Amino acid sequence: MSILLEMREISKVFPGVKALDRVSLTVEAGEIHAICGENGAGKSTLMKVLSGVYPHGSYDGEIVYDGQPLRNRGIRDSEHKGIIIIHQELALIPLLSIAENLFLGNEVASKGVISWPMAFKKTGELLRQVGLNEPPGAVVGKLGVGKQQLIEIAKALSKNVRLLILDEPTAALQEADADRLLDLMLELKARGVTQIIISHKLNEISRVADRITVIRDGTSVSTLTKAEISEDRIIKDMVGRDMAHRYPERDSHPGEMLFEVENWSCWHPEQAGRQMIKGVSLNVRKGEIVGIAGLMGTGRTELAMSIFGRSYGKGHQGTVKMHGRPVDVSTVTKAIQAGISYVTEDRKALGLILEEPILKNISLANLAGIARRSVLDKRREAQVAETYRKQLAIRTPGVQQKVVNLSGGNQQKVVLSKWLFTDPELLILDEPTRGIDVGAKFEIYTIMKDLADQGRGVLMISSEMPELLGMCDRIYVMNEGRIVGELARGEASQERIMALIVKDNGKTTGKVA
Structure with missing residues (x-):
């Protein structure tokens, strides 16, 4: 293959931080090239340099693209050359239609007048290329995140993309949507579109990438070919050490009963008569880490938020106890005073x-x-x-x-x-490691272990089955707003959790969490 892109000894400094320190990267035409590294390693900064977010002159080093020096003054310069970046935070306007989003700033016009029939026709063609059947006039904000991600790719195709950069494209996607996106990446590769993907999901990278460059502390440390790719090797290069254990070792010795929920129910805040949580009962002992597993949309987050100050839902019923005594959790302040804290799944919002x-x-x-x-x-x-x-x-x-x-x-x-x-006695963690790398995950797990060792209780909701199985003393299984089973550490497995769900309703409609 020929070389499409060379980034030579790129350095970028922010006040008090050297984000990039002589990073080099080579991308071959037509390949999918992955970039891995811990949070803060400099991956996104490097791609912002390439895409013109940080213009030429704001960094040191040289970029050669298609055999010519690349000196972008901004994003528009890079887009004219076919370099398109799709950021982790999608850049779509939710109140506009798909067609309006696709051609915003790149309008289909004749003599200064937008041709909507032509825009809708081209939108339909682009949507078919990414496997979407939505009408061009559909409002983007009413579509799911998976479809919005595909619309971003369609928008890139409308600009005659040659080098597509995807920054954590599957971070907020369900499993089916993520698989669909990865399949599309392979289709684009077959059409000759070169791609760079930044991702923490090593199994996805192993599936689609031809080569991987690992960045650590702002420096490129290795580039691996497909034959050399393995999760253990990637992790070692990312964190600078072998990680024989993904989870900290701990001796679990649960103490007396700390936290109890009895027959807890609540209803949807806007849809009258729709019960979201249906008579849930669970408990956590001192020094215990307890997990909640289930399919997507089964009410795990709604349960946690409704307990924590009734932050979700209405018509709450049931009892919450600390140390065997009922406590008032009707407001966030009262829940905190009762010794309960809640780490939300959406840290940014x-x-x-x-x-x-x-x-x-x-x-x-x-x-x-x-x-x-x-x-x-x-x-x-x-x-x-x-x-x-x-x-x-x-x-x-x-x-x-x-x-x-x-x-x-x-x-x-x-x-x-x-x-x-x-100073909580019970800490509820909702997706505590979403969107962070393996090194940072281990640090979060260690914090959880330390809390349990101090005699506090931890209730963890997670969409990553391995971390539930690796960290929890017990796992509750939820389905359609109810607890349908409880498994001790020694008997829990993905198969047993799925069996409980299937036994409950005879069907599966989402992914294992």
């Missing part, structure tokens, strides 16, 4: 104030803890944040750093710090 610094985010759920006579003590706030920065190994130049500038794994540690500062 619900867990953090991204434009605020680390120290303000950490103190947010416990302002009384940094106040003296009802006045916030800035020095105390900084001391608390610095303590958690060290304890949880948050990688940052300082606690004044804005959270938006942190990697996903470090953002998750800030969310955990916020809730640990409330």
